[in-house]
Amino acid sequence: MADKPGNQTPNTPDVSETELRGMRVDELRDKAKEAGIGSTSTMKKEELVHAMAEAGGGRGGADAKGKKAAGEKATGGTDGGEGAGPDGGRIRTGSGTSDSLKYSQEVTSPEDEPEREGRSLVTTHHEVIRKWAEERNGVPATVPGTEHGDSLGVLRIDFGGDSDTLREVSWDEWFATFDERRLNFIYQEQRSDGRQSTFFQLENPEREDA
Structure with a gap:
């Protein structure tokens, strides 16, 4: 052709x-x-x-x-289902892609299951991230004083809900910044011993601040 x-x-x-x-x-x-x-x-x-x-x-x-x-649905595109985000849940790569990203299992749908307990997972799927956080009583947050002009600063998820070092924001604001910076969400569902995990890491494949 x-x-x-x-x-x-x-x-x-x-x-x-x-x-x-x-x-x-x-x-x-x-x-x-x-x-x-x-x-x-x-x-x-x-x-x-x-x-x-x-x-x-x-x-x-x-x-x-x-x-x-x-x-599109209100929370994302059609590529990876409802709430997928602009990349359909798929990982974002760049010159600074880390080994932790390379060795993580890619999750592109809320129906995807970890291959084993303690498995490192990675996604950009909005609904997967939101669901994971809410199951752990987490709320979207940012670190005050790290703003970039009118954009949010360093992104975090606050599992305590009353942290003095974090400021709660809306999911819309959080995901807008998440997508603008082309971040990946690396996380665990469970620890290797089967307990629920709250581990997560935001990675920019271009090595900029998350």
């Missing part, structure tokens, strides 16, 4: 796949984001071409975003 000229994607007459294939991968990713396409950081060039063609090549970006918004 890559050797054929023109557009091979049905119902997308205004999109030239040949033109798209002539672009650099970083250019395709930028245009894909403008068109409202998620998870572009993990896509290969041909996947980006197909996604762009189906979305109208970026020319119909507003329409693509509108269709996406119409199909």
Whole structure:
């Protein structure tokens, strides 16, 4: 298919796949984001071409975003189910991806189960994170004094609810910052002895402050 000229994607007459294939991968990713396409950081060039063609090549970006918004739930996108977030629960990678991320089990749905007790897990799925925190009486929080302009500072989950060193925020604020910084949520459901675990770690694959 890559050797054929023109557009091979049905119902997308205004999109030239040949033109798209002539672009650099970083250019395709930028245009894909403008068109409202998620998870572009993990896509290969041909996947980006197909996604762009189906979305109208970026020319119909507003329409693509509108269709996406119409199909989304209030707490996230359609990719990984209700409350998935912009990356469908999938991990975010970068130049500073740690070994702890590489060796963690990826969770992309609330139905996913740990392979064993004490298993290190990782997700970006909003509903998975919220459910995990609420089962442990945790609330979304930030560290006062670490703000970035109008954005929240260092993100935390407060399991005590009355910490003087943390400020409670809404889940909407917390997840907006979580996604803006492309963070991953590394956590445990249970310790190796079977007891409930409250361990979690926020990691930025670009090694910026979480």
